[in-house]
Amino acid sequence: MDFTSQLQSYRERIEHGINQLVPVATTRPARLHIAIRYSLQAGGKRLRPVLTLAAADIFLSRSNAPMAPVALNDPLPVAVALECLHTYSLVHDDLPCMDNDDFRRGQPTCHKQFDEATALLTGDALLTLAFQLVARHYPTNPALATALTGILADAAGSERLIGGQMEDLLAEKNAATTTAELDYIHHNKTGAMLTAALLAGGRCGHATPAQLELLRVAGQHLGLAFQIIDDLLDATTDSATLGKTAGKDAKANKTTYVKLHGLEASRRHAREQTDAALAALNRLPSGAPFLSALAENMAARTS
Amino acid sequence: MDFTSQLQSYRERIEHGINQLVPVATTRPARLHIAIRYSLQAGGKRLRPVLTLAAADIFLSRSNAPMAPVALNDPLPVAVALECLHTYSLVHDDLPCMDNDDFRRGQPTCHKQFDEATALLTGDALLTLAFQLVARHYPTNPALATALTGILADAAGSERLIGGQMEDLLAEKNAATTTAELDYIHHNKTGAMLTAALLAGGRCGHATPAQLELLRVAGQHLGLAFQIIDDLLDATTDSATLGKTAGKDAKANKTTYVKLHGLEASRRHAREQTDAALAALNRLPSGAPFLSALAENMAARTS
Numbered sequence: 001m002d003f004t005s006q007l008q009s010y011r012e013r014i015e016h017g018i019n020q021l022v023p024v025a026t027t028r029p030a031r032l033h034i035a036i037r038y039s040l041q042a043g044g045k046r047l048r049p050v051l052t053l054a055a056a057d058i059f060l061s062r063s064n065a066p067m068a069p070v071a072l073n074d075p076l077p078v079a080v081a082l083e084c085l086h087t088y089s090l091v092h093d094d095l096p097c098m099d100n101d102d103f104r105r106g107q108p109t110c111h112k113q114f115d116e117a118t119a120l121l122t123g124d125a126l127l128t129l130a131f132q133l134v135a136r137h138y139p140t141n142p143a144l145a146t147a148l149t150g151i152l153a154d155a156a157g158s159e160r161l162i163g164g165q166m167e168d169l170l171a172e173k174n175a176a177t178t179t180a181e182l183d184y185i186h187h188n189k190t191g192a193m194l195t196a197a198l199l200a201g202g203r204c205g206h207a208t209p210a211q212l213e214l215l216r217v218a219g220q221h222l223g224l225a226f227q228i229i230d231d232l233l234d235a236t237t238d239s240a241t242l243g244k245t246a247g248k249d250a251k252a253n254k255t256t257y258v259k260l261h262g263l264e265a266s267r268r269h270a271r272e273q274t275d276a277a278l279a280a281l282n283r284l285p286s287g288a289p290f291l292s293a294l295a296e297n298m299a300a301r302t303s
Numbered sequence: 304m305d306f307t308s309q310l311q312s313y314r315e316r317i318e319h320g321i322n323q324l325v326p327v328a329t330t331r332p333a334r335l336h337i338a339i340r341y342s343l344q345a346g347g348k349r350l351r352p353v354l355t356l357a358a359a360d361i362f363l364s365r366s367n368a369p370m371a372p373v374a375l376n377d378p379l380p381v382a383v384a385l386e387c388l389h390t391y392s393l394v395h396d397d398l399p400c401m402d403n404d405d406f407r408r409g410q411p412t413c414h415k416q417f418d419e420a421t422a423l424l425t426g427d428a429l430l431t432l433a434f435q436l437v438a439r440h441y442p443t444n445p446a447l448a449t450a451l452t453g454i455l456a457d458a459a460g461s462e463r464l465i466g467g468q469m470e471d472l473l474a475e476k477n478a479a480t481t482t483a484e485l486d487y488i489h490h491n492k493t494g495a496m497l498t499a500a501l502l503a504g505g506r507c508g509h510a511t512p513a514q515l516e517l518l519r520v521a522g523q524h525l526g527l528a529f530q531i532i533d534d535l536l537d538a539t540t541d542s543a544t545l546g547k548t549a550g551k552d553a554k555a556n557k558t559t560y561v562k563l564h565g566l567e568a569s570r571r572h573a574r575e576q577t578d579a580a581l582a583a584l585n586r587l588p589s590g591a592p593f594l595s596a597l598a599e600n601m602a603a604r605t606s
Contacts, residue, residue: 023461028487032461032469092427097419116400120423121469124395124430125461131434132460135453146445149452150438157435158326158335158428166335166424184331 003293007050014049017076018083021133035114035122036129039087042105047298048086048197049079054290055201055215075204077137078148081130082197085156088126089193091119093165099248103239127156147203155196164188177255183224190230191223198291211284218280222295225273228266229301231256235263241303274299306596310353317352320379321386324436338417338425339432342390345408350601351389351500352382357593358504358518378507380440381451384433385500388459391429392496394422396468402551406542430459450506458499467491480558486527493533494526501594514587521583525598528576531569532604534559538566544606577602 001009018040027033056075094101094109095116102112111119130152138145155161168185171177198215207215231249235258239246249256257266277295281288304312321343330336359378397404397412398419405415414422433455441448458464471488474480501518510518534552538561542549552559560569580598584591 027462029466029469029473031473032466036461092423095423097423117472118469120395120398120400121465121472123427125465127427127430128456128460128465131452132456135449135456139449142445142449145452146438146442146448149434149448153431153435153438157431158339159330162424162428162431163332163335166332166421169420169424170332170334 003290003297006290007294007297010050010053011046013053013076014046014079014083017049017080021077021080021137022084022129031114031118032121032125035110035118036125038113039091039110039122039126040083042107044083044086044105046083048082048193050294051194051197051219051291052079052082052201052204054288054294055198055207056205057201057290058284058286058288059202059205059207059211072138072141073144073204073206074137075201077133078152078200078204079197081133081148081152082193082200084126084130084133085152085161086193088123088130089156089161089165091123091126095119098165098169101248130156144203148200151196151199151203155192160188160192164190164192171255172252175253175255177260179260182255182257182260186224186227187220190227191220194223194226195219214280214283218277218291218295221273221277221280222298225270225277225295226298228257228270228273229299231258232263232266232270233301233303234258237302270299306593306600309593310597310600313353313356314349316356316379317349317382317386320352320383324380324383324440325387325432334417334421335424335428338413338421339428341416342394342413342425342429343386345390345410347386347389347408349386351385351496353597354497354500354522354594355382355385355504355507357591357597358501358510359508360504360593361587361589361591362505362508362510362514375441375444376447376507376509377440378504380436381455381503381507382500384436384451384455385496385503387429387433387436388455388464389496391426391433392459392464392468394426394429398422401468401472404551433459447506451503454499454502454506458495463491463495467493467495474558475555478556478558482563485558485560485563489527489530490523493530494523497526497529498522517583517586521580521594521598524576524580524583525601528573528580528598529601531560531573531576532602534561535566535569535573536604536606537561540605573602 022037022040023033025034025037052075090104091110093099094104095111101109103109110122131149134145134148134152138148164185164187167181168189171181171185195216198219199212202212202215234246234249234256237246257269261269274295278292281292281295325340325343326336328337328340355378393407394413396402397407398414404412406412413425434452437448437451437455441451467488467490470484471492474484474488498519501522502515505515505518537549537552537559540549552562560572564572577598581595584595584598
C-alpha cells in the first residue's frame with residue numbers, strides 16, 4: 001500500500017475507533033458527551049494515533065493482515081486514548097485563562113461553542129477517558145495495560161505536557177526566553193505526546209527495549225521539528241489556510257524559534273530535527289518506511 | 304487501638320505518603336509543583352485515603368502488624384492517588400467559571416493564591432498524577448494496577464464525577480430540580496469517589512467480589528449521607544466554623560436537600576443513609592469496626 005492509502009486507512013480505523021470507544025452523545029449528561037464528541041470530531045490530522053498504529057505495525061505487520069482478529073495487544077484503544085489526551089490539552093489550552101482562542105481547526109473552540117465550565121469539564125473528562133480506555137480494553141493483558149498507563153500518565157504529567165504548558169505561560173511574560181528554555185517547552189509540550197504515541201504502539205507490538213529507545217529518540221526529534229514548523233506557519237500563513245488564528249505569536253510578542261533565529265535558520269533547524277528522526281527510524285525493522293514517509297510529510301506540511 | 308488513635312495513625316501515613324510520592328516543590332517547573340503541594344496540603348480531612356487504608360485493613364489486618372514490610376499491594380500509593388483526584392476536583396470546582404470560590408479549608412483557593420491558568424494546570428496535573436502513582440507503584444502486580452486504574456478512571460469519568468459536576472451546573476440554572484436529579488448529582492459528585500476509595504482498598508486487600516459489592520453499597524450510602532450533611536452545614540453553620548463560604552447555596556438559590564425537604568427531613572434522610580451504610584459494613588469481616596465508627600463520625604461532623 002502506498003503512503004497516502006496507508007495514511008487514509010489508519011485514519012479510517014481511528015475514526016471508527018473514536019466512534020466505537022467514546023460514549024455516545026446521548027449518554028447522561030448529554031451536554032457533556034455532545035461536547036466531548038464535538039471536540040474529538042473537529043477534524044484534526046490524527047497525528048498521534050496514526051503514530052501509534054504505525055509504530056505497532058512495524059512489529060505486528062498488521063497492515064499485511066487487514067482481516068486479522070482483534071488481538072490482545074490491538075493498538076487501537078490506546079491510539080484513541082492518545083487522541084483523547086491531545087484533544088483535552090487543546091480544549092484546556094484554548095480557554096480564556098490560557099491562550100483564549102476562539103477557533104480551532106476552523107471551528108469554534110469548545111468554550112465558544114458551549115461555555116467555559118462545559119469546556120473545563122470536557123477536558124477533564126477526555127483526560128480521564130484516556131485512562132478508562134486503557135484499563136478497559138486490555139483486561140487480559142494487564143502488564144501491557146499498566147505499561148501503557150505509565151507511558152500516557154508520564155507524558156501528560158506535571159514534568160512533561162503540563163510542565164511544558166506551565167513554562168510556556170511563564171515564558172510569555174518573559175521577553176528574555178532563551179533557546180534552551182524554548183527547547184524545554186517544545187520537548188515537553190509537543191515532544192512528550194508524540195513520543196508517547198510511538199512508545200505506546202511499540203509496546204503493543206512487543207518492541208524490544210532497544211527498539212523502544214529508537215522510537216523515543218524519533219519522537220523527541222519529530223516533536224521539535226513539529227513545533228518549529230508550527231512557529232514558521234504561524235509567522236508565514238494566513239488564518240484561513242491554518243484553520244486557526246494566525247500571527248498570534250508575533251502579536252503576543254511570544255518567544256518563538258522564528259523570533260529567536262529568523263525564518264531561514266528556523267527552516268534549517270526543522271530540517272535537522274527531521275533528519276535526526278529519520279536516522280532513528282531507519283534503524284527499526286525494514287527502516288519503518290511508513291513512519292519515515294510521515295516524517296517527511298510532516299516536514300512539508302502547510303497547516 | 305481506639306478509633307481516634309487509629310484515625311490519627313491513618314492520617315499520619317497519608318501525610319507521609321503525600322510527602323514521599325508527590326514531586327517535590329523544586330521540581331521543574333517549580334511554580335506548578337508549589338501549587339500542587341499547596342493544594343494537596345491545605346489540610347483536608349483526608350477522608351478518601353482514610354477509607355482506602357481502612358478498607359484494605361479489613362482484609363490485610365495491617366493495623367495489627369505496624370512493622371510489616373511494604374507489600375506488593377500496599378494501599379498507600381492508591382490512597383494518595385485518591386487524594387490527588389479529590390484535590391483536582393476541588394481546584395477545578397473552585398475556578399471562576401465553576402463555583403468561583405475564594406476560600407477552601409480556610410485558605411485562599413488555588414486560583415486566588417496563584418492565578419487561573421496555574422490552577423487549571425494544577426488540577427490537570429493532579430488528575431494525571433493519580434494515574435502515574437498507580438502505574439508506578441504496583442509494577443510487580445499489574446493485574447492490581449489495572450484494576451485500580453479502572454476503578455479510579457471510572458469514578459472520575461464523564462458518567463460519574465464529571466457527569467455529576469455537569470448536571471450540578473445545569474441544575475443551578477433550573478429551579479425545578481427534582482429529588483431524583485439531586486440524588487443523581489450526589490451519587491456521582493460525591494458517592495463515586497467515596498465508593499472508589501473503599502473499592503481500591505478492598506482490591507489491595509484481595510476482597511472477594513461479594514465483599515467488594517458490600518463496600519460499593521456502603522460507599523454509595525456514605526456518599527449520599529455526606530452530601531446531605533454538607534447541605535445541612537451550608538444552611539446552618541457560619542463560614543469561620545466551616546472553613547469555606549457558608550450560606551452560598553441559599554444565596555445562589557441552589558436546589559439542595561434542605562431546600563427540597565427542610566431541615567428535619569434532611570437530618571432524617573442523612574441518618575437513614577448512614578444506617579444503610581452501617582448495615583453493609585456490618586456484613587464485612589469483624590463488622591469493619593473502624594469504618595463503622597468513621598461512618599458515625601461523619602454523620603456527627605460539624606465542618
